Amino acid sequence: xxxxxxxxxxxxxxxxxxxxxxxxxxxxxxxxxxxxxxxxxxxxxxxxxxxxxxxxxxxxxxxxxxxxxxxxxxxxxxxxxxxxxxxxxxxxxxxxxxxxxxxxxxxxxxxxxxxxxxxxxxxxxxxxxxxxxxxxxxxxxxxxxxxxxxxxxxxxxxxxxxxxxxxxxxxxxxxxxxxxxxxxxxxxxxxxxxxxxxxxxxxxxxxxxxxxxxxxxxxxxxxxxxxxxxxxxxxxxxxxxxxxxxxxxxxxxxxxxxxxxxxxxxxxxxxxxxxxxxxxxxxxxxxxxxxxxxxxxxxxxxxxxxxxxxxxxxxxxxxx
Amino acid sequence: xxxxxxxxxxxxxxxxxxxxxxxxxxxxxxxxxxxxxxxxxxxxxxxxxxxxxxxxxxxxxxxxxxxxxxxxxxxxxxxxxxxxxxxxxxxxxxxxxxxxxxxxxxxxxxxxxxxxxxxxxxxxxxxxxxxxxxxxxxxxxxxxxxxxxxxxxxxxxxxxxxxxxxxxxxxxxxxxxxxxxxxxxxxxxxxxxxxxxxxxxxxxxxxxxxxxxxxxxxxxxxxxxxxxxxxxxxxxxxxxxxxxxxxxxxxxxxxxxxxxxxxxxxxxxxxxxxxxxxxxxxxxxxxxxxxxxxxxxxxxxxxxx
Amino acid sequence: xxxxxxxxxxxxxxxxxxxxxxxxxxxxxxxxxxxxxxxxxxxxxxxxxxxxxxxxxxxxxxxxxxxxxxxxxxxxxxxxxxxxxxxxxxxxxxxxxxxxxxxxxxxxxxxxxxxxxxxxxxxxxxxxxxxxxxxxxxxxxxxxxxxxxxxxxxxxxxxxxxxxxxxxxxxxxxxxxxxxxxxxxxxxxxxxxxxxxxxxxxxxxxxxxxxxxxxxxxxxxxxxxxxxxxxxxxxxxxxxxxxxxxxxxxxxxxxxxxxxxxxxxxx
Numbered sequence: 053x054x055x056x057x058x059x060x061x062x063x064x065x066x067x068x069x070x071x072x073x074x075x076x077x078x079x080x081x082x083x084x085x086x087x088x089x090x091x092x093x094x095x096x097x098x099x100x101x102x103x104x105x106x107x108x109x110x111x112x113x114x115x116x117x118x119x120x121x122x123x124x125x126x127x128x129x130x131x132x133x134x135x136x137x138x139x140x141x142x143x144x145x146x147x148x149x150x151x152x153x154x155x156x157x158x159x160x161x162x163x164x165x166x167x168x169x170x171x172x173x174x175x176x177x178x179x180x181x182x183x184x185x186x187x188x189x190x191x192x193x194x195x196x197x198x199x200x201x202x203x204x205x206x207x208x209x210x211x212x213x214x215x216x217x218x219x220x221x222x223x224x225x226x227x228x229x230x231x232x233x234x235x236x237x238x239x240x241x242x243x244x245x246x247x248x249x250x251x252x253x254x255x256x257x258x259x260x261x262x263x264x265x266x267x268x269x270x271x272x273x274x275x276x277x278x279x280x281x282x283x284x285x286x287x288x289x290x291x292x293x294x295x296x297x298x299x300x301x302x303x304x305x306x307x308x309x310x311x312x313x314x315x316x317x318x319x320x321x322x323x324x325x326x327x328x329x330x331x332x333x334x335x336x337x338x339x340x341x342x343x344x345x346x347x348x349x350x351x352x353x354x355x356x357x358x359x360x361x362x363x364x365x366x367x368x369x370x371x372x
Numbered sequence: 373x374x375x376x377x378x379x380x381x382x383x384x385x386x387x388x389x390x391x392x393x394x395x396x397x398x399x400x401x402x403x404x405x406x407x408x409x410x411x412x413x414x415x416x417x418x419x420x421x422x423x424x425x426x427x428x429x430x431x432x433x434x435x436x437x438x439x440x441x442x443x444x445x446x447x448x449x450x451x452x453x454x455x456x457x458x459x460x461x462x463x464x465x466x467x468x469x470x471x472x473x474x475x476x477x478x479x480x481x482x483x484x485x486x487x488x489x490x491x492x493x494x495x496x497x498x499x500x501x502x503x504x505x506x507x508x509x510x511x512x513x514x515x516x517x518x519x520x521x522x523x524x525x526x527x528x529x530x531x532x533x534x535x536x537x538x539x540x541x542x543x544x545x546x547x548x549x550x551x552x553x554x555x556x557x558x559x560x561x562x563x564x565x566x567x568x569x570x571x572x573x574x575x576x577x578x579x580x581x582x583x584x585x586x587x588x589x590x591x592x593x594x595x596x597x598x599x600x601x602x603x604x605x606x607x608x609x610x611x612x613x614x615x616x617x618x619x620x621x622x623x624x625x626x627x628x629x630x631x632x633x634x635x636x637x638x639x640x641x642x643x644x645x646x647x648x649x650x651x652x653x654x655x656x657x658x659x660x661x662x663x664x665x666x667x668x669x670x671x672x673x674x675x676x677x
Numbered sequence: 678x679x680x681x682x683x684x685x686x687x688x689x690x691x692x693x694x695x696x697x698x699x700x701x702x703x704x705x706x707x708x709x710x711x712x713x714x715x716x717x718x719x720x721x722x723x724x725x726x727x728x729x730x731x732x733x734x735x736x737x738x739x740x741x742x743x744x745x746x747x748x749x750x751x752x753x754x755x756x757x758x759x760x761x762x763x764x765x766x767x768x769x770x771x772x773x774x775x776x777x778x779x780x781x782x783x784x785x786x787x788x789x790x791x792x793x794x795x796x797x798x799x800x801x802x803x804x805x806x807x808x809x810x811x812x813x814x815x816x817x818x819x820x821x822x823x824x825x826x827x828x829x830x831x832x833x834x835x836x837x838x839x840x841x842x843x844x845x846x847x848x849x850x851x852x853x854x855x856x857x858x859x860x861x862x863x864x865x866x867x868x869x870x871x872x873x874x875x876x877x878x879x880x881x882x883x884x885x886x887x888x889x890x891x892x893x894x895x896x897x898x899x900x901x902x903x904x905x906x907x908x909x910x911x912x913x914x915x916x917x918x919x920x921x922x923x924x925x926x927x928x929x930x931x932x933x934x935x936x937x938x939x940x941x942x943x944x
Binding site: 434435438439441442445446449450452453456457459460461462463464465586588591592596599600603604606607608609612 | 712720723728730865881
């Protein structure tokens, strides 16, 4: 049985917009429409989409903060809308833009409070705390009030807080936002390890496509409240009709290469960039170029995932 | 002033053993709650959070002391006002100084207790706006308990520090024929009044689920209510007192019970049974507060923010 | 000079964005005014025949309630503290100290802009609402109206000077919440908002009427009530002016000290 199950989930809001000085017009906004997907235990899934696509709404429904207008949601066999508190004990959440820790209390106090709230047995608490403090290098920070921590340090604190009670699922809402490169890498490595060694299922919403590329095996793209894509990265690239690039270094500057199935997009002295559809096999093209032109060097570039996703968003907003 | 490095509670055997948890539990499957353990109840959640906040505020003793002193000063000024009024008269609406001191003492004590317990519930609007309310909903504990305990500050005790002595003095000076009923009535009325204030505080705070971050109305009703009950309601006129009896039941905070304790006739001729109604009113309001909270959360969870 | 006018105008505009909230808050002011009025009515009616206490008759007392309640926000009796406080805490004030404009005059202009808006958006409505519930005494003549306006202006200035001094304490105390708290409590009591200062008995009354807080609410209210006929007006306005000058001068001194401290500490 899948760990997370959504079927036919709708979420509509009635928003009152001001139209003029005193009048308010009622507008029905469908944040999520007919959303269905499943996530099995042990998966590491990225959930991406443009702003306002319905990502946070989905996560809120999965955690029970919001109640769906229609459809069915089951997480670990429980209905988040009705069994919120029971589910809360099995789930960990990390919000990128606000902390789950208590702002004015030292880190250690926050963890201790969580131990009591989640009813963690003392031995388990000790073990976990030591493990995460070690892994995330929180040792010297334990006595510091959370408000004095840097963003990266606070994120590590939040990760610990979310995992102390050994949740089966971890939701992360934009966890790497605002972090520097080293911190991002550290967070990703940590999450990968959690998923690999502890089997924690992870659902990650993000705008940082590096997160997607380096961490997740599966990607779900949501736009305008609907699931636009659900698959792995290769499929994502193919789906968005992305193009691969052949970078050819000729021996000397020459007019644009002519090659059936590819087109030259840029020329800079002896170097030329040729784009061709991602599904086309590269080997025959390479062979053809090498046969017909004096080539000093040749390289193959995969489509930039940012391009891929941008294309996907553009396509679905065209459709909408 | 610094927190001790080891913060383990007394029930933590691993620490007694010494070192960092000799037993490394490798049970990977499933969450850690001991079998059948349910999330902590609301009261327990509240108490554990309050204890932690109290401990945290002791880290800044000077600030705490200063703020407590300010509270003390404010309540003293409040009371000085009554004394100044009585410098010019022997009675107010027929009540002598001791009687007004009694009204002040009971109202201020009850308000101080309610404020101490759940004073921060009015920050609901702010929590919703900043997203920290969602953080509370994600934990396996009562959101109301968390909200009430959030940023608990022992400095609120300052309010009680003036109110209780005034009440004590009033009790000794009041011209009352004390019997068992009257003696019992005093703690009962203060208890009921505390519940009434707390319930009203919660009810008006829940409007922020719909109206957003707007503590104005809250302020007017509860702070205004606490202020006006420091004086005999007789001074406000029949219409106002009717409103305070049947609409916003502040008359039951101390006025009605005081009429019983002081053995005075009701200047507006309201039924004598009302004098004993305050516990009942408190219970009804508490139930209403619970309903209001439930409705508020339901609304929040279906419409978001 | 034009800089400060611009600051004041900008402040006025900034605060006018919160008109709705301002009006809503006026209801709280009115409700408290009503409660206070009833207490004073009960006091006056407890003695037969209707007395004059502290020189006030009943109508004076009730009018005083609503004038004082109306002035609360304009004169910032209960705060809020100046935004300067936050700027000192974050260190942004270093930028302000480098500007060619004078720090104190800048914030005074800002405060006067705020007060002018709130005088219209809050003081006037609160007084009018009070007038609907009770019979109030209006100022007798155009001279008195004018004098009241001047008196309120001076009151805001005195209040500003006090708040400015307290705000500057942030340079030394880092956390000024304690000082602000104490100042607000004292301000509320000694400005006459709890009970009119004219009721304060004996030495307490004399003390209260000499303190600067008296200049913030009690004096303008008394001017409005016509308690300073003819040349006596100068003594009232002079009292306010005296405190204003004294406190503003102290403010300049402390600013200089603060400036030196910022330089020493490196901002």
